[in-house]
Amino acid sequence: MTSPLDASIEITAYSWVPPFARGLVRDLRIRWVLEEMGTPYAVHLFDRRTAEADTRQPDQPFGQVPAFREGDVAMFESGAICLYLAERSDALLPRAPAARARALSWAVAALNSIEPWVLMVQCVTLFDRDKPGAADFAPTAVERLNARLAQLAAALDDREWLEDSFTVADILMVHVLLSLRRSGILAGHPTLAAYAERGEARPAYQRALAAQMADFIADEATL
Numbered sequence: 060m061t062s063p064l065d066a067s068i069e070i071t072a073y074s075w076v077p078p079f080a081r082g083l084v085r086d087l088r089i090r091w092v093l094e095e096m097g098t099p100y101a102v103h104l105f106d107r108r109t110a111e112a113d114t115r116q117p118d119q120p121f122g123q124v125p126a127f128r129e130g131d132v133a134m135f136e137s138g139a140i141c142l143y144l145a146e147r148s149d150a151l152l153p154r155a156p157a158a159r160a161r162a163l164s165w166a167v168a169a170l171n172s173i174e175p176w177v178l179m180v181q182c183v184t185l186f187d188r189d190k191p192g193a194a195d196f197a198p199t200a201v202e203r204l205n206a207r208l209a210q211l212a213a214a215l216d217d218r219e220w221l222e223d224s225f226t227v228a229d230i231l232m233v234h235v236l237l238s239l240r241r242s243g244i245l246a247g248h249p250t251l252a253a254y255a256e257r258g259e260a261r262p263a264y265q266r267a268l269a270a271q272m273a274d275f276i277a278d279e280a281t282l
């Protein structure tokens with residue numbers, strides 16, 4: 060567990076998820092922001108398999124992670140937490156009004172225009188794939204997601220990041236896109252696949268990923 064003595068920030072994250080979900084749990088977004096800023100943090104690890112025995116449930120209205128605490132500030136929703144933190148960084152959230160407005164627009168787009176379509180596909184192809192109608196609807200869900208991704212790729216075009224410089228919006232967008240890698244959907248959009256790879260190549264992402272992976276219980280046999 061990451062617990063630097065000088066950390067006033069605490070994230071609640073899972074200590075176990077299935078292997079396919081590792082790297083994709085949304086506390087990674089917050090860890091990535093904090094690593095970009097060089098801000099230390101502690102992690103409260105929560106095992107949802109033994110949730111009832113844990114006296115510290117995530118302080119999150121939907122029982123999910125991540126949750127966040129800094130002094131008397133208690134937050135939930137990964138996007139809100141990332142934006143709250145990015146306020147402290149001129150790089151992650153530019154001060155100039157026009158650039159700031161674009162970064163905020165893209166941050167919300169990641170969570171509100173791209174992630175819902177990703178979730179729809181994940182529901183019918185993964186989480187709820189055995190439910191009635193899921194298999195029938197899956198091709199339509201994938202088609203709708205692909206249409207949205209094509210628009211995103213066109214907007215990104217040949218730029219390195221969503222706007223002139225790397226911002227918190229890229230953290231959110233790259234992390235949303237990475238959840239599509241395993242399905243092969245991301246590879247169908249080479250512009251976006253390359254963009255996600257640029258995000259992953261950042262040392263701060265690598266540190267955040269390593270920290271999340273190190274916090275997971277090694278395997279199911281340990282319980």
Ligand SMILES: N[C@@H](CCC(=O)N[C@@H](CS)C(=O)NCC(=O)O)C(=O)O
Nearest residue numbers: 083084085122123124125136137138
């Ligand atoms: N919109 C929320 C979504 C949080 C979320 O879906 N968390 C997942 C892990 S990445 C979770 O806790 N899933 C378990 C559950 O929904 O019970 C956010 O961005 O923080």
